[in-house]
Amino acid sequence: xxxxxxxxxxxxxxxxxxxxxxxxxxxxxxxxxxxxxxxxxxxxxxxxxxxxxxxxxxxxxxxxxxxxxxxxxxxxxxxxxxxxxxxxxxxxxxxxxxxxxxxxxxxxxxxxxxxxxxxxxxxxxxxxxxxxxxxxxxxxxxxxxxxxxxxxxxxxxxxxxxxxxxxxxxxxxxxxxxxxxxxxxxxxxxxxxxxxxxxxxxxxxxxxxxxxxxxxxxxxxxxxxxxxxxxxxxxxxxxxxxxxxxxxxxxxxxxxxxxxxxxxxxxxxxxxxxxxxxxxxxxxxxxxxxxxxxxxxxxxxxxxxxxxxxxxxxxxxxxxxxxxxxxxxxxxxxxxxxxxxxxxxxxxxxxxxxxxxxxxxxxxxxxxxxxxxxxxxxxxxxxxxxxxxxxxxxxxxxxxxxxxxxxxxxxxxxxxxxxxxxxxxxxxxxxxxxxxxxxxxxxxxxxxxxxxxxxxxxxxxxxxxxxxxxx
Numbered sequence: 001x002x003x004x005x006x007x008x009x010x011x012x013x014x015x016x017x018x019x020x021x022x023x024x025x026x027x028x029x030x031x032x033x034x035x036x037x038x039x040x041x042x043x044x045x046x047x048x049x050x051x052x053x054x055x056x057x058x059x060x061x062x063x064x065x066x067x068x069x070x071x072x073x074x075x076x077x078x079x080x081x082x083x084x085x086x087x088x089x090x091x092x093x094x095x096x097x098x099x100x101x102x103x104x105x106x107x108x109x110x111x112x113x114x115x116x117x118x119x120x121x122x123x124x125x126x127x128x129x130x131x132x133x134x135x136x137x138x139x140x141x142x143x144x145x146x147x148x149x150x151x152x153x154x155x156x157x158x159x160x161x162x163x164x165x166x167x168x169x170x171x172x173x174x175x176x177x178x179x180x181x182x183x184x185x186x187x188x189x190x191x192x193x194x195x196x197x198x199x200x201x202x203x204x205x206x207x208x209x210x211x212x213x214x215x216x217x218x219x220x221x222x223x224x225x226x227x228x229x230x231x232x233x234x235x236x237x238x239x240x241x242x243x244x245x246x247x248x249x250x251x252x253x254x255x256x257x258x259x260x261x262x263x264x265x266x267x268x269x270x271x272x273x274x275x276x277x278x279x280x281x282x283x284x285x286x287x288x289x290x291x292x293x294x295x296x297x298x299x300x301x302x303x304x305x306x307x308x309x310x311x312x313x314x315x316x317x318x319x320x321x322x323x324x325x326x327x328x329x330x331x332x333x334x335x336x337x338x339x340x341x342x343x344x345x346x347x348x349x350x351x352x353x354x355x356x357x358x359x360x361x362x363x364x365x366x367x368x369x370x371x372x373x374x375x376x377x378x379x380x381x382x383x384x385x386x387x388x389x390x391x392x393x394x395x396x397x398x399x400x401x402x403x404x405x406x407x408x409x410x411x412x413x414x415x416x417x418x419x420x421x422x423x424x425x426x427x428x429x430x431x432x433x434x435x436x437x438x439x440x441x442x443x444x445x446x447x448x449x450x451x452x453x454x455x456x457x458x459x460x461x462x463x464x465x466x467x468x469x470x471x
Contacts, residue, residue, distance in 0.1 A: 007053050010082035011064075015051075018071040022047035028067040029060065032121070038063075055083060066121050074189075075122045093125040094118055098241035099135045101142030101248060105216065108248035109203055112223065115245070116196040119230070119238055120189065129237035131269070135244065136278045139266065140285045143247045143259055168199060168218035172225055173340070188229040195222055203249075217253035220246045221341065224262050231269050234422030239269060257339065260290035260302060267305045271312045272423065279309030297342045300330035304353040311357030319357050326350060348376040352384065355391050359398075367395030383424070386416030390427040397434060405435070406444040413451050425459060428452050432461055 015025060022044040033040040040060055050056060056064070061078040069076035078084070095115045102108035118126045171194065178187045199219050207215060223246030231239035243266050250259040267282035283306035290298060303326035311319040330350055335343070352374035358366035371392040375385055389412025396405035409431055416424060432452060436445055449461050 008051055008082040010080065012051055014068050014072075014076065014081055018068050020068065020071055022051075025064070025067060028071075029063045032063050032066050033059075062124055066123065070121045093129055094123070095126055095238075095241060096129070098245055099132045099237070101135075101139050101146075101244055105203075105248060105252040108245045108252075109200055111241070112195070112245050113200055115238065115241055116192050116200075116226075119235070120192050120196070126238055127235060131236040131240050131273050131275075133270075133275055133278055135240070136266075136270075136281060139244045139247060140263070140281060143251055143263070144285060144289060146248075146251050164202060165214040165218040168215070169221060172218075172222045176225055176341075188226075188233055191222065191226050191229055195219075195226060213253045213255070215253075216249050217255040217258055220249035220253055220255065220258045220262065223249055224258075224265055227262070227265055231265075231272075232421045232423055236269065236273065240266070243269070256289050256293055257298060260286040260294065260298070261341070263289060264302050264305045267309055271305075271309045274312070276309050276313035279312065280306060283309055295338050295342070296329050296332040296334070297338045297345050300326045300333070300350060301342065301345045303329060304350060308353055308357050308360075311360040314361070316361050316363075319361065323354055323357065326353075346376070346379070348374050348380060349384075352388055352391075355388065355395075359391050359394050362398055364395040364399035367391060367398075371395065382415055382417070383419060383421065386412045386419060386424060387427065388412075389415060390424075390431060393431055394434070397431070397438070402435070402439050402442055402444065405431075406448050409448055410451055413455055416455075418455055425456055428456070429459065429461070 020028075026042040026044055026047050029042045030040055038059065040063060042060065046056070050064070055061075058078075061081070061083040064083075065076045065078050065081060068081070095111070095118050098111040098115050102111055115126075175187045175191055175194075199222060203215060203219055223242050227239045227242030227246060230236075230242060243262050246262045247259055250256075250262060263282050263286035267279045267286065270276070270282060271279035283302060286302045286305065287294075287299070290302065294302065303322055307319050307322040307326060310322060327350065330347065351370045355367050355370035355374050358364075358370060371388050374380075374388045374391075380388075389408055393405045393408035393412065396408055409428070413428070429452075432448060435442075435448065439445060452459065452461060
């Protein structure tokens with residue numbers, strides 16, 4: 001261990017803020033390490049040495065950061081504690097099995113329990129894990145062809161179950177509104193605490209079958225929102241695992257539309273990560289799951305996911321065919337007969353999906369046409385406006401209109417503000433890279449860079465790896 005000349009005042013300050021004693025911190029570090037199969041011989045004397053300026057091993061630093069971050073309810077990095085180790089995975093990934101479709105609902109709850117705990121603690125092995133394409137076939141076949149519950153008659157206790165399920169859905173709806181306004185990073189921790197402390201214990205109790213179905217259906221709604229917020233925050237392994245375990249909850253609830261919604265989320269995520277074939281499979285599985293029960297808006301949304309995946313893979317002919325089917329389905333839309341959760345999917349939202357597809361196919365005229373239709377002055381939330389603005393900017397850049405492209409991008413940044421969305425930041429970085437590669441000497445390049453860094457000072461322009469041009 002290296003020894004510094006000065007006491008570690010940063011570590012001391014964070015420990016005081018967390019209200020943690022030397023003995024308490026040492027015990028929590030040992031506990032977290034043991035959970036991951038690691039052995040760290042930390043005690044109160046060790047903590048005294050860290051406070052005096054002794055720098056522990058990199059692995060120990062990570063567990064110190066995890067312990068204090070969990071206590072404070074926010075991510076803590078070793079650098080925040082005066083340490084110099086780079087972020088690295090420590091111990092085993094305790095949630096790795098959650099990428100597989102669970103055989104039983106109890107197993108799914110166990111997986112979600114480990115997942116929410118690791119996510120709340122910002123477990124490095126979960127943060128650094130990546131999306132796993134190998135799980136696609138199992139997730140699809142497990143959900144579509146799993147065993148069904150036996151249908152039983154309604155029970156008088158149904159009312160209390162419906163009330164609890166309604167409370168869950170209402171809470172989820174409010175959090176989703178915040179997600180739309182401020183991005184997944186804003187609501188992620190609230191969702192995690194809510195699922196861990198309120199929903200999971202309720203699902204583990206005994207309930208009559210109809211009540212159980214209602215509760216599992218509501219819980220699946222929250223699992224998909226957890227997945228979406230993790231996806232928006234750039235935690236792709238966690239998002240994939242929430243979606244897949246949510247599928248098992250939806251299966252238990254016998255809620256095919258909820259299952260289709262989760263499959264469509266997996267399609268969206270796979271497309272973003274460049275796994276276009278997987279995205280097509282998930283979108284088609286979603287349509288199969290909801291066949292005969294999907295309302296026009298739901299059916300249109302599921303078709304739009306397939307269309308976007310086809311565009312991401314460069315299949316313009318099939319994209320046009322499936323998009324036309326989505327438009328036809330939406331033409332039968334009746335808001336009075338649609339579920340509440342699909343209320344966001346209106347004509348403007350469908351146009352936005354089309355604009356993304358045309359962007360990926362490199363058709364700027366169509367991008368401009370549909371991006372204009374994608375923004376409804378009174379209804380479109382700022383986050384959606386910002387995303388569509390960046391799609392429009394990409395279309396203008398493809399068309400060779402640099403001035404307009406940069407203007408649109410800057411307007412999108414101003415609209416979004418400091419939006420907490422990893423996906424949105426990726427839009428900005430992808431656009432900046434495409435702009436600099438094609439027009440590095442244009443005077444507006446520097447202006448855009450200043451605006452991006454001024455809004456997101458943590459990003460490094462010019463070094464970002466472009467995962468995909470879709471999102």
